[in-house]
Amino acid sequence: MTSTTGGIVMIKEMLEKLPPSEKKIASYILTNPQASVTATTNELAQQSQTSSAAVIRLCKSLGLKGFQDLKLKVAGDLQKNKTEGYRDIQPNETHASVLEKMTNNSIQSLKETSEVLNLEELSSAVQALIEADTIHFFGVGASGIIAQDAQQKFLRINKKAMAFPDVHMVATLIGNVQPNDVVVGISFSGETIEVANIVELANKKGAKTISLTKYGSSRISDRSLIKLFTSASKEATFRSGATSSRLAQLHVLDILFMCVATNQYDESIEYLDETRKAIEFIQQKQRK
Known part of the structure; x- marks a missing residue:
């Protein structure tokens, strides 16, 4: 894992999804x-009235290598300063209060995302994107906007990238994917049926699949070859704004982009310079 913290976040998110013995632990x-x-x-095992085997199964369910890994992350959590956690806005709040709460929520989401992002999975995703002939990003609603942002980033370093919001168009493209293509399914909940179906189709066609969901087992992450997680941030009353979760998704995709770019640093700088010149050229033409 990338962090020696995050054990408490993982356990809280997975608690209701665990089998009875693991849930007791x-x-x-x-x-x-x-x-x-x-x-x-x-x-x-004795303290929780379960078994040693159940302790090991819990660690597996959390995506950890073993009990020592879990203890390390929980111990790290105990050393952290207490934070206020996610806070929802209330009716008629002052602008200063909204500013303070939204900033706190965003920072919390990014910190927790760094805690649950698995470094090995991240490295696998980066390698898949480097080797990809075409990258297909797909999400619905707010996650669709994230997919479009990812597309424009990777296009700027000369990676062939697609991000269509229409599921029929995406299905048409996935129907002809090649083994060296990558399909990235984006969904905060991990349960968006359209994204899950596209990932399943991509698997059947032999493409590499990457999921970007909140931490934990879900319809989409379970179907994906490579699983990337964001913080399971608690979006409350204003969930439709997808505020903290959106920032976490952008953060992970920015990390992927930077990792790919640094792997081919000189070429990426050249591509970025050329795209910048192209945009400046168009802008100059429009001003004339």
Whole structure:
């Protein structure tokens, strides 16, 4: 993992999705984090009235390598300064209060995303994008806007990228994908049926699939070859604005873009310079 924190975030997000024995262990850790990080596998099993095998299964469910990995991340959480967490706005709030709350929520989302983003999966995604003949980004609604942002970024470094919002158009394109193409399915919930179906189709056609969802098992992440996660930020009353989750998605795609660009640094600088010149040329023509 990229961080020695984030264990509590992972457990909270996965809690209701876990089998009964794993859920008992997860609940015990949330209630007794300090005791959990000093326990052995057998001790935690006894304290939570489960089994050592269930402890190992919990770590697998969380996408971790083992109990030591989980203890390290929970211990890191205990060392962090307490934060206010996500806060929703209230009726007739002052502009200053909205500014402060939105800034706090955005920072929280980016920090938690860095905690749940798996470095090995990230590296696999970067390599797939570097080798891709064509990259297909697809999301619905607010995630569709994220897909379009990713498209324009990768186009600027001369990567063939597509981002159509129409599911029929995307299905038509995916119907002819090649094994060296990459399909990136974007959905905060991970349950958007249109995105899940496109990822499934891409798998059947032999393309590499990457998911970008909130942390945890979901319809889309479970169907994807490479799984990238953002913070499971709590979007409350104004969920339709997709504020914190949108920033987290943009953050991950910016990381992917920068990783690809730095791998082919000289070429990327050249491509970016050429695209900048092309835009300046068009702007000058329009002013005449």
